[in-house]
Amino acid sequence: MAAVRIAAHAVGYPSIALATVLQFELWMRQKDAVGEWEPADDVDQGGITYKKTGG
Incomplete structure (x- = not known):
């Protein structure tokens, strides 16, 4: 865990x-x-969604 933390900081x-x-x-x-x-189910949808909406 410590090595991953140090490496992540090192590469920004x-x-x-x-x-x-x-x-x-x-x-x-x-x-x-x-x-x-x-x-996403719809390729053209894009963005961030929360759960599925609509029917």
Whole structure:
């Protein structure tokens, strides 16, 4: 964990360092620390959505 944190800071990704530390110290799963990305159903949709809307 410490090596990942140091390497992330060295290449300019402090958010990865923070997520790694939170994941390790709080016993979180990776998807709980950084979220879960899934492909959109509609290719033209774009953006960020919260749950599926519409019917």
